[in-house]
Amino acid sequence: xxxxxxxxxxxKYPVFQGGMAWIxxxxxxxxxxxxxxxxxxxxxxxxxxxxxxxxRKAKKLTDKPFxxxxxxxxxxxxxxxxxxxxxxxxxxxxxxxxPARFMQKLINSNVKVVCVVASVALAVMVxxxxxxxxxxxxxxxxxxxxxxxxxxxVPQVVDAVNIPxxxxxxxxxxxxxxxxxxxxxxxxxxxxxxLTAKECNVHxxxxxxVLGAKDRDTIVTGKSLGHPVRAxxxxxxxxxxxxxxxxxxxxxxxxxxxxxxxxxAAIDGDVKYGSCMCGQIAGLVNSEGTCEEIITGIxxxxxxxxxxx
Ligand SMILES: O=C(O)COc1ccc(-c2c[nH]c(CNC(=O)Nc3ncc(Sc4ccccn4)s3)n2)cc1
Numbered sequence: 001x002x003x004x005x006x007x008x009x010x011x012k013y014p015v016f017q018g019g020m021a022w023i024x025x026x027x028x029x030x031x032x033x034x035x036x037x038x039x040x041x042x043x044x045x046x047x048x049x050x051x052x053x054x055x056r057k058a059k060k061l062t063d064k065p066f067x068x069x070x071x072x073x074x075x076x077x078x079x080x081x082x083x084x085x086x087x088x089x090x091x092x093x094x095x096x097x098x099p100a101r102f103m104q105k106l107i108n109s110n111v112k113v114v115c116v117v118a119s120v121a122l123a124v125m126v127x128x129x130x131x132x133x134x135x136x137x138x139x140x141x142x143x144x145x146x147x148x149x150x151x152x153x154v155p156q157v158v159d160a161v162n163i164p165x166x167x168x169x170x171x172x173x174x175x176x177x178x179x180x181x182x183x184x185x186x187x188x189x190x191x192x193x194x195l196t197a198k199e200c201n202v203h204x205x206x207x208x209x210v211l212g213a214k215d216r217d218t219i220v221t222g223k224s225l226g227h228p229v230r231a232x233x234x235x236x237x238x239x240x241x242x243x244x245x246x247x248x249x250x251x252x253x254x255x256x257x258x259x260x261x262x263x264x265a266a267i268d269g270d271v272k273y274g275s276c277m278c279g280q281i282a283g284l285v286n287s288e289g290t291c292e293e294i295i296t297g298i299x300x301x302x303x304x305x306x307x308x309x
Contacts, residue, residue: 004186006187009090010064011036011038013037013295013296014166014187015032016135016188017037017189019041020195021042022042023195023201026054028194028200028291032291033058033064040066040068043070043074044069044074045075045076046076047079048079051080052083055084066089067092067093069093070093072095077102090110091113092114093116094114095144096116096227099131112133113130114131114133117137118147119146134161135189136165138153140230140279140280141170141191141279142192143191144227149170150169164186165185168188170281171190172192173284174300174302175305176188177299182306193298195210197289202266203265203269205271206276209234211287213278213282213283214283215280216283217233217283218230224244224251225258229258231276236272261273262274
């Protein structure tokens with residue numbers, strides 16, 4: 001039986017790699033795509049030329065489809081959209097905001113738009129605007145999160161739209177993939193799992209902290225700022241929460257603390273004062289693997305569970 005996401009995107013396995021800022025570079029995305037999944041490059045806060053460089057690098061490393069994740073909070077979002085259209089990228093995912101203002105331009109350039117949504121309302125809206133699919137991401141996920149769990153969000157989004165739904169948040173093995181398919185999803189997206197892939201260039205300190213994390217080692221900070229973020233508990237989250245609870249702290253001070261924190265952990269390896277964004281499934285991710293091992297392992301486990309039903 002054909003999988004609609006595999007058919008739509010020309011991929012072998014219905015497995016997306018999350019477009020994680022400062023982590024999902026052309027090398028990780030190409031390794032995922034070469035393994036049969038959908039690799040996704042993070043546009044994050046890159047300017048147009050930096051993003052073009054990553055896209056061209058991926059084209060050299062894989063002849064399979066790959067995507068670009070447009071983080072809608074980026075100050076460079078306009079030029080990133082232009083570069084995606086100019087470079088003939090087939091698929092973009094969008095996150096951390098409302099993609100409405102860019103949908104028409106992307107669709108007119110034959111780009112398939114797959115939007116991360118944290119609510120039924122946004123899923124219905126982006127479907128109406130021409131999204132090819134939606135990624136229903138639960139608050140178990142790392143990074144910028146909504147406030148609904150994957151178990152609750154996925155079936156409600158499946159019931160509300162006719163386009164395929166991809167499940168994300170708290171998925172890292174065949175059980176999570178099989179569960180997602182039982183809820184009506186046609187594919188899954190994983191971030192934390194691919195952060196620990198051998199081909200991921202995130203700083204070793206960050207990777208080791210994720211591999212050593214247990215079920216209750218993440219926390220959400222920044223609700224008061226309007227963009228809550230899940231990361232591993234460390235000195236930075238503790239100080240951030242103390243400041244957030246102190247009424248004399250201004251939002252600008254909190255923003256200043258958060259800015260550059262993810263880069264500090266992912267690039268410089270400062271896992272004490274940096275922000276080690278990662279999902280609640282970190283406690284299940286205890287060993288590195290190649291993208292090939294991760295993708296084929298999870299699909300084999302999921303298909304055997306689903307076939308046994
Ligand atoms: O309704 C609206 O207007 C839009 O509402 C939305 C609300 C939430 C989302 C959403 C949730 N999750 C995602 C996709 N995931 C992400 O975007 N995860 C991210 N992690 C780190 C990021 S970088 C950063 C830096 C500083 C502060 C916040 N984020 S972005 N999008 C999308 C749309």
